[in-house]
Each structure stands twice: as structure tokens, then as C-alpha cells.
Amino acid sequence: MQLSELSRRSGVSAASIKYYLREGLLPPGVTVSARKAEYDEDHLRRLRLIRALLTVGGMSVAQARDVLAASHDPAFDRHTRLGVAQYLLPPHVTAPPEDTPEGATWRERRGEVLTLLRDDLGWQIHDGAPALDALTEALTTLDSLGYATATASLRDYAVALRPIAEKELAIVDEHPAIDEAIEAVVAHTVLYEPVLLSLRRLAHEDVSARLHPPA
Amino acid sequence: MQLSELSRRSGVSAASIKYYLREGLLPPGVTVSARKAEYDEDHLRRLRLIRALLTVGGMSVAQARDVLAASHDPAFDRHTRLGVAQYLLPPHVTAPPEDTPEGATWRERRGEVLTLLRDDLGWQIHDGAPALDALTEALTTLDSLGYATATASLRDYAVALRPIAEKELAIVDEHPAIDEAIEAVVAHTVLYEPVLLSLRRLAHEDVSARLHPPA
DNA sequence: GAGCAAGGATAGTGCCACTATCTTTCTATG
DNA sequence: CATAGAAAGATAGTGGCACTATCCTTGCTC
Incomplete structure (x- = not known):
């Protein structure tokens, strides 16, 4: 055509x-x-x-290009390409400079989270995972606003999300062709994010309606 | 100062x-x-x-202004203001025009989701909830790419997220002062989104590492 | 062989989140 | 008392981004 x-x-x-x-x-x-x-x-x-x-994914043109390019790069094997695609996806946060007080607390927080996930929950995750930085950034920001996030509640989140991740990966593995699998990873990672977030907000609404019944 | x-x-x-x-x-x-x-x-x-x-929240200046303004509007009561704040938060999607084939399937999908949440799970949610539109948009987009989302897996997501929502609302209700509660809602709704999404990606990494152990 | 539509290149547009500059006003100092 | 200097506020400018409008060349069709 x-x-x-x-x-x-x-x-x-x-x-x-x-x-x-x-x-x-x-x-x-x-x-x-x-x-x-x-x-x-x-x-x-x-x-x-x-x-x-x-x-739907809210990505920029440049980000979409990089992800699509990397996911079709034949230099990587299946597992790596699946990871590369995910690592390239936004958001990308950079750690604050090391010699500032904020940088110190930031790194400390990052270490705590990594310990929780690796040692406590036994997750096999890479030390340089960008999602770890994004998570640290969000938590330190919440801290600075006075909303201390207990490690316990963080664990609750992680535990709740684990079965979801398993189901999603199973769907990706149904695609034997590598290009299809890559696309499935990108599509699922990015496009299921609004699904997750929307359902969370709807759950909020339901819980709120029960706690404070409208007249 | x-x-x-x-x-x-x-x-x-x-x-x-x-x-x-x-x-x-x-x-x-x-x-x-x-x-x-x-x-x-x-x-x-x-x-x-x-x-x-x-x-962290990725909002525009205009969106942030609207949310902050509405959340301090004394014309609404506590429950409404909590809801208003959430309803104003992005993303905002608009339904496709009614007279097109896409519009018809979109509306149909929306109805299915609403039935699942209301009748099946018993959630008390408003028919005009913007999160419902965002959810429908994401699902129809996935459909158009060939990734049919079974109602069953959608229910899994919803069930997994429900306890998280309960914990979050409990934290908000710890703030008796309305202004503090509003800020808590906005902060939690927006700033916990990256927490949730980051943990999901880290869970993906763990599951993937187990399914395809690196050499 | 004249017209016209498709492709490709290039410059322009509108929006957004700042940012640089300019003017006015006040206060501290010699 | 004069004046330098700094803070506020107003206004115009900047750079990036995602398109979009225009122009030109090419070749198919009638």
C-alpha cells in the first residue's frame, strides 16, 4: 500500500x-x-x-525510537533484549550528587530498598536497574513532604504486584518469535501501566465510598 | 522569609x-x-x-494548578473534595465519537468493565469516573494491537490492587485537617504511582531472571 | 505532453516551561 | 541627603518538542 x-x-x-x-x-x-x-x-x-x-504510554518520540531500535538490535539475545527494552523505557531519573546531604540520604534509601527486595523478598534484580532509581526518587520525594513510607508497606506493594508480574511474563513467553516477544514486552510494560493505575484509582473510589457513604 | x-x-x-x-x-x-x-x-x-x-508526577503546570485549586475550594465537603482532587488528576481521555465503529466497540468495552467492577466485584464507583475512560482507552488500544485482555486477568489486577487502596485510604484518614487530607490524597495518588510502577518492573525483572536464568 | 497526485525535503507553527531583562521601589551606607 | 544596590513585579524572549504546511521533483495517466 x-x-x-x-x-x-x-x-x-x-x-x-x-x-x-x-x-x-x-x-x-x-x-x-x-x-x-x-x-x-x-x-x-x-x-x-x-x-x-x-x-497511551506518554512517551516522547525520541524515547519511542530508542526503545524500538534496541528491541530489534540483533546483537542481544532474547533475555537481554527483553531487559534492554524495559531498561530503556521511561522514566529515567538521575541520582543527586554524592557529596550533598540529599545525595547521601538518597543513596541510603536506595540501599534499604535493594536490601528489602533482594534479601528479604529474595528477588533477583540487577543493582543498576533504572526502576530502582525511579523508586528511590519517589520515596525520597515523599519523605521530603513528610510522608514517611514504612518498609512494611513497601513490602505489601511488592507482594501484591508479584503475581501480576508472573501472569504478564507468561503471556510474553507465549510468543516464540523474538520480534513478537519484544513488541509484547514493550506493549505490556507500557500499555498496562494505565490499566494498573486506573484500577487503583477506581479501587480508591470504592474504598472511599464505603468509608464515607454519600448522603 | x-x-x-x-x-x-x-x-x-x-x-x-x-x-x-x-x-x-x-x-x-x-x-x-x-x-x-x-x-x-x-x-x-x-x-x-x-x-x-x-x-515525579509528570503533571503539567496547568494540571497542577487546577488540582491544587479544587482541593482547597471550600464549596465542597471533605469526601467530595477528596474525589474532586482525584477526578482532576491526569490523564484525561475523551471517548471516540459515538457514530463510528471504534466508538461503538469502545463504549461496549467500557460497559463490560463497569459490569465487572460493579456487579461482579461489587465496587461502588461512579459511572463518570475518568479512570474508567482511561482504563477503557488502554484496553481498546491493546485490543487493536492484538493483545486481547481477558476479563479474568482484569479481575486479577483489581483483586490485587484492592488491599493496596485500603491501606492508602487509611493513611489519608489519619489526617483530620481537611487541607492536610487533601494534600495527602493528591500526594499519594500521584506520587505513589511511580512507586507502584517501579515495583512492577522490578518484579518483572525477577520473574524473567527465574524463567530465563542468565549464563 | 499536460495535468496532477505522490514522495521527499525544508521551513514554519503552536504550545509549554521556564528564563533573561527591564523598571520600579525601597533601604542601607557614606 | 544622595546614591548604590538589591528585591519585586511585569514583559518579552528562549529552547525543545511534536507536528504541519509548503514547495519541488518525479512519473503515471489520459
């Missing part, structure tokens, strides 16, 4: 598709002639994924 | 503080004279909350 048809079937403007092509999010089609390029169903699928990452 | 000291103690540039004052995120200080305004500890605290909403 031509670019115009790709645009029509995806609902994305032709100008935007050209933009994604320029930015390397969408691989170029087969150039048939100087005024005709051929795109296939894979392009359509990829385009839908791109739009999902940008809108 | 003066604006310059507020800047120094918060780490936010004086120019940015002026910007937040202009945009109505931060209430003005007491004008002592034309070149001197007095700020107090509440301003410092509010400023920290603003920064947290913008950076």
Missing part, C-alpha cells in the same frame, strides 16, 4: 507518518519509484504501536 | 517561583513593601509539593 493508504487505515496524518519516517520510528517502505513507496501490514502494525506508545 | 530565601531553601530558581506565582500555583506572600514580600513555611511546603507533582 502507499503512504496515503497507510495514513487512511491508521488514522495518522500523512505528514505525521513522514515525520516518524524521518525520525526513524517507522522503517522506510520499499521505494518503487521516486513518487511511490510500498508499505505492508507490518508497517501498519508498527504505526499503531508507535501511536500507542506516544498517546 | 523573602523570595530569595524561599528559592535557596527549596532549590527552585527565583524566576521559576515567580512563574508559579503568576500561574496561580503558589499563593502570593504577604506584601510588606513594594520590594519585599514575606513567605512562610507553608509556602515552602507547597512549593515542594508543586515540584513533586511536576517532576
Whole structure:
């Protein structure tokens, strides 16, 4: 199909598709002639994924490009590529400078969390996992606002989320083809986040309605 | 304290503080004279909350302003204000137009989810809850990519999140002062989201390491 | 072979979160 | 008392981002 048809079937403007092509999010089609390029169903699928990452996932174009590129890099094996894709996903937080008081408490907090997850819960996680930094950042921010987060409640969260993670990984492993699996990881990691957060808010509403019944 | 000291103690540039004052995120200080305004500890605290909403929470300045404004609106009672704060929080999705095929499936999906939560799980949730739209949007997007989400797994998510929501609401109810409670709701709703998502990703890593042990 | 639509390149647009500058006002100091 | 200097406030500017509008070339069609 031509670019115009790709645009029509995806609902994305032709100008935007050209933009994604320029930015390397969408691989170029087969150039048939100087005024005709051929795109296939894979392009359509990829385009839908791109739009999902940008809108539902809230990622930037640059982030989406990096994730999509890394997830198709043949230099890595299956397990690594699955991890690389996840490690590249936002958010990315950087630790505060080491020589400041904030930096010291930050690092201390990070160590506590790592100990909880590794030693207490027995999770096998890498020391440099970006999610660990994001978690530390959120916790220290809450601390600075006076909302101390007990290690115990953090453990409750972790325990509640563990079975969910197992189910999700099982779904990914149903895809034998590596490219499909990668896409499944990216899609599940990013697109299930709003599912999780929405359900949490709805649960809040239910609990609140029970605690404070409206008149 | 003066604006310059507020800047120094918060780490936010004086120019940015002026910007937040202009945009109505931060209430003005007491004008002592034309070149001197007095700020107090509440301003410092509010400023920290603003920064947290913008950076950790990923909200826009306009969204933060609306949430902060509504949460201090005396026209609402405690329960309503807690809800209003949450309803105003992003993301906000709009349903597709009713007369399109996508609009029809979207609405159908929304109805299914509502039935699951209300009739099956017995949750008391409002029909117009924005989280319901966000949830529907995420699910239909996943559907369009070929990842059908079984109602059963959605129920698993909901069941896993329910106890977390209970704990969180209990913490909020520890604050008798309404302003403190509002701030607690906003802070918990927004700032615990990265906690939840980070822990989920770390759980993924652990599960993946067990399924595919690295060499 | 004239018209026209598709592709590709390039410059422009609108929004956002600041940020730099300018002016006014006050106060501390010689 | 004069004046330098600093704080507030107003206003205009900046840089990044995600597109988007325009222009030009090319080649198919009638």
C-alpha cells in the first residue's frame, strides 16, 4: 500500500507518518519509484504501536525510537533484549550528587530498598536497574513532604504486584518469535501501566465510598 | 522569609517561583513593601509539593494548578473534595465519537468493565469516573494491537490492587485537617504511582531472571 | 505532453516551561 | 541627603518538542 493508504487505515496524518519516517520510528517502505513507496501490514502494525506508545504510554518520540531500535538490535539475545527494552523505557531519573546531604540520604534509601527486595523478598534484580532509581526518587520525594513510607508497606506493594508480574511474563513467553516477544514486552510494560493505575484509582473510589457513604 | 530565601531553601530558581506565582500555583506572600514580600513555611511546603507533582508526577503546570485549586475550594465537603482532587488528576481521555465503529466497540468495552467492577466485584464507583475512560482507552488500544485482555486477568489486577487502596485510604484518614487530607490524597495518588510502577518492573525483572536464568 | 497526485525535503507553527531583562521601589551606607 | 544596590513585579524572549504546511521533483495517466 502507499503512504496515503497507510495514513487512511491508521488514522495518522500523512505528514505525521513522514515525520516518524524521518525520525526513524517507522522503517522506510520499499521505494518503487521516486513518487511511490510500498508499505505492508507490518508497517501498519508498527504505526499503531508507535501511536500507542506516544498517546497511551506518554512517551516522547525520541524515547519511542530508542526503545524500538534496541528491541530489534540483533546483537542481544532474547533475555537481554527483553531487559534492554524495559531498561530503556521511561522514566529515567538521575541520582543527586554524592557529596550533598540529599545525595547521601538518597543513596541510603536506595540501599534499604535493594536490601528489602533482594534479601528479604529474595528477588533477583540487577543493582543498576533504572526502576530502582525511579523508586528511590519517589520515596525520597515523599519523605521530603513528610510522608514517611514504612518498609512494611513497601513490602505489601511488592507482594501484591508479584503475581501480576508472573501472569504478564507468561503471556510474553507465549510468543516464540523474538520480534513478537519484544513488541509484547514493550506493549505490556507500557500499555498496562494505565490499566494498573486506573484500577487503583477506581479501587480508591470504592474504598472511599464505603468509608464515607454519600448522603 | 523573602523570595530569595524561599528559592535557596527549596532549590527552585527565583524566576521559576515567580512563574508559579503568576500561574496561580503558589499563593502570593504577604506584601510588606513594594520590594519585599514575606513567605512562610507553608509556602515552602507547597512549593515542594508543586515540584513533586511536576517532576515525579509528570503533571503539567496547568494540571497542577487546577488540582491544587479544587482541593482547597471550600464549596465542597471533605469526601467530595477528596474525589474532586482525584477526578482532576491526569490523564484525561475523551471517548471516540459515538457514530463510528471504534466508538461503538469502545463504549461496549467500557460497559463490560463497569459490569465487572460493579456487579461482579461489587465496587461502588461512579459511572463518570475518568479512570474508567482511561482504563477503557488502554484496553481498546491493546485490543487493536492484538493483545486481547481477558476479563479474568482484569479481575486479577483489581483483586490485587484492592488491599493496596485500603491501606492508602487509611493513611489519608489519619489526617483530620481537611487541607492536610487533601494534600495527602493528591500526594499519594500521584506520587505513589511511580512507586507502584517501579515495583512492577522490578518484579518483572525477577520473574524473567527465574524463567530465563542468565549464563 | 499536460495535468496532477505522490514522495521527499525544508521551513514554519503552536504550545509549554521556564528564563533573561527591564523598571520600579525601597533601604542601607557614606 | 544622595546614591548604590538589591528585591519585586511585569514583559518579552528562549529552547525543545511534536507536528504541519509548503514547495519541488518525479512519473503515471489520459
